[in-house]
Amino acid sequence: xxxxxxxxxxxxxxxxxxxxxxxxxxxxxxxxxxxxxxxxxxxxxxxxxxxxxxxxxxxxxxxxxxxxxxxxxxxxxxxxxxxxxxxxxxxxxxxxxxxxxxxxxxxxxxxxxxxxxxxxxxxxxxxxxxxxxxxxxxxxxxxxxxxxxxxxxxxxxxxxxxxxxxxxxxxxxxx
Ligand SMILES: CC(C)(COP(=O)(O)OP(=O)(O)OC[C@H]1O[C@@H](n2cnc3c(N)ncnc32)[C@H](O)[C@@H]1OP(=O)(O)O)[C@@H](O)C(=O)NCCC(=O)NCCS
Numbered sequence: 001x002x003x004x005x006x007x008x009x010x011x012x013x014x015x016x017x018x019x020x021x022x023x024x025x026x027x028x029x030x031x032x033x034x035x036x037x038x039x040x041x042x043x044x045x046x047x048x049x050x051x052x053x054x055x056x057x058x059x060x061x062x063x064x065x066x067x068x069x070x071x072x073x074x075x076x077x078x079x080x081x082x083x084x085x086x087x088x089x090x091x092x093x094x095x096x097x098x099x100x101x102x103x104x105x106x107x108x109x110x111x112x113x114x115x116x117x118x119x120x121x122x123x124x125x126x127x128x129x130x131x132x133x134x135x136x137x138x139x140x141x142x143x144x145x146x147x148x149x150x151x152x153x154x155x156x157x158x159x160x161x162x163x164x165x166x167x168x169x170x171x172x173x174x175x
Pocket of ligand 1: 026103110
């Protein structure tokens with residue numbers, strides 16, 4: 001099934017609720033998007049709302065969403081975050097890259113990153129950076145999408161007592 005992408009969608013109450021729901025479901029399916037399961041909307045919503053307050057044209061951050069072409073269900077999303085620092089305005093940090101757990105493993109994650117790359121090039125960006133939680137094999141996924149590991153802080157993410165994961169930085173050159 002194909003995806004339809006939308007940059008800077010209207011942040012209607014329906015879309016906000018759909019993003020929070022997807023974020024909760026992706027987290028509870030074991031995703032590494034800022035939370036450790038189990039979580040529910042009460043924990044995710046305030047974090048999402050803080051992010052929504054800073055996205056949109058003319059705002060530092062931007063939201064890219066992907067809808068299923070058939071039915072229009074929200075299938076995935078990511079945020080482009082600015083460092084809010086003039087010397088780093090030529091690249092963006094990708095945050096909260098996620099695909100609906102029911103739709104993972106069908107190439108949607110790769111398609112979402114390809115669209116982010118297309119948008120980044122259209123903006124004239126030099127590159128895209130992201131950080132990920134080690135120990136989940138995510139490096140392989142991003143490497144296949146053209147990202148290379150450029151840094152790793154050992155044990156910087158404490159998922160639970162006795163379970164420290166590396167904070168891995170990946171970079172996608174766009175020039
Ligand atoms: C990571 C994610 C966006 C990939 O989306 P997707 O639609 O499943 O990706 P694709 O179908 O394009 O690619 C799937 C491939 O990536 C691999 N992959 C996906 N997630 C993976 C993970 N957590 N660990 C290891 N490999 C993973 C799959 O094994 C698959 O490889 P294969 O084709 O050789 O079997 C999705 O799994 C997701 O939303 N995860 C939860 C949120 C998350 O952890 N995001 C990462 C933030 S840094």
